[in-house]
Amino acid sequence: MTAAAQESTRRLRAGVIGLGWAGQQHVAAYAADPTVDLVAISAMEEHLLAEFGDRYQVEGRYPDWKQMLSEAEIDVVSIATPTFLHAPMAIAALEAGLHVITEKPMAENAEAAGRMVEAANTAGRVLDVSFNHRQRGDVRALKEVVDSGVLGKLYYAKTGWIRRQGIPGLGTWFTKSASAGGGAMMDIGIHMLDMALHLMDEPAVTAASASTHAEFGPLGRGGSGFGISAVEEGVPFEVEDLATAFLRLEGGGTLLLESSWAQWIAHDLCYVTLYGADGGATIEWGGPEEPRITVWTEVAGIPAELHPAAGEDGRHAAAVANFLQKVRSDDWAAHNGALALRRAEVIDACYASAKAGAEVTIGG
The missing domain is CATH 3.40.50.720 (NAD(P)-binding Rossmann-like Domain)
Structure with a gap:
């Protein structure tokens, strides 16, 4: 055996x-x-x-x-x-x-x-x-929608996790470059990157053009309440509190990614929106409405808005x-961890692009 x-x-x-x-x-x-x-x-x-x-x-x-x-x-x-x-x-x-x-x-x-x-x-x-987060009930339900072919060929997507105030552990390992590797994009943006690529059936990311900002953390603002809520003396805030990226996908598709730990917005929000040749779909949570899935398509030539049911969340x-x-x-x-490695390569390319101020090719 x-x-x-x-x-x-x-x-x-x-x-x-x-x-x-x-x-x-x-x-x-x-x-x-x-x-x-x-x-x-x-x-x-x-x-x-x-x-x-x-x-x-x-x-x-x-x-x-x-x-x-x-x-x-x-x-x-x-x-x-x-x-x-x-x-x-x-x-x-x-x-x-x-x-x-x-x-x-x-x-x-x-x-x-x-x-x-x-x-x-x-x-x-x-x-x-x-x-x-890919074990959420709404994410699993949307994956079934995509796999059914209702949306047709997916060519564009937008995804993000943005917080009104939520820098974890200001002054701790979370906000040090060597220990965390990055800020909001590394911490929560990677969740949304994973969900979007998972829903799109894993297209390869071929290039990244990104920008990062640190406007709250260096001033000791935007703390989440866990850990230290102010920058320690002599310990600089070394990572970003907001990052955005434009990602080119194999086959010509594109993906927009945004993540922030602190930003002047009405409320925290997570979302994934997919655009296909035959329909579009979105899931979002964190706003005033209950999380739900919305699908826009046609049924027998008539425009239709559908709301598939989501199962229970699985999470950890x-x-x-x-x-x-x-x-x-x-x-x-x-x-063997190869898929997660591809996620890490995309995040690395985003940080390299932000540093260089230019698009960075991935692979090849």
Whole structure:
């Protein structure tokens, strides 16, 4: 029996590194899965180890993640730590023979993300990245609309996540270039990039023209309320609080992407709008109306506006379940993190374009 076949027939033993909000979602997801034993957690914060260890009856509690990897008998591990730690932790876990899922973004840049993919290929293990927002019920419903062919050929899309006030952890690793890799685009824009390309059936991005701005953070304004809400003395705000990008897609299509942590707008808003030869569609949430899907098309030659029903949101639990399904599949090589690496390459190109003030070609 192959290793993959063995994984598909037995209970998996799971561990989680990092017990911030995202890590807590992974812990809950494993604990709720009847086919998984959550046996190890790791965090620097002793009170979190005690709280979540007690809540979910986890025996293995490790202040040192390296000790957890070497001592805990686990098959899969979630990494929910600051971005700059994703690559070293994931590579160490893969080299130890574990299957890995990290929080987004994959890494602080495409070079580090590429090393993660190489490690997955060498180890012959699954490497996944949690893009939990694609597990929303409305996103899944819109994907069914697109796949049905109702919209026809998609040639243009707009997407964005813009906040009225929401810079996370001013003065912490979130707003330092080396540890975060970027600002609003790296943190929340990548969610919208992932959703749009997923809905459009993964066209390759061939070029990026982008611009970045930092108008709130350097003044200590726009904080979200978590972490530090003012710039620490001697610690500059090194990333952007707003970014926009024009992306060229293989086949001639285009995608507009915007993301902001702080901006003078009426309210927070997330949206994806698709334009096809036979119809258009949009989803948005964050405004005064309930989230919904709207489709514009023709039925028997008559203009029609449709509102498909959306199922329940899956979020992190669905992302973890999808990862476990990949681990239990018979083709680990197909799940080596390559798609998330492509996302990282696009984000890198956007930052390079903003710095150069010119369009940057991707690939080729």
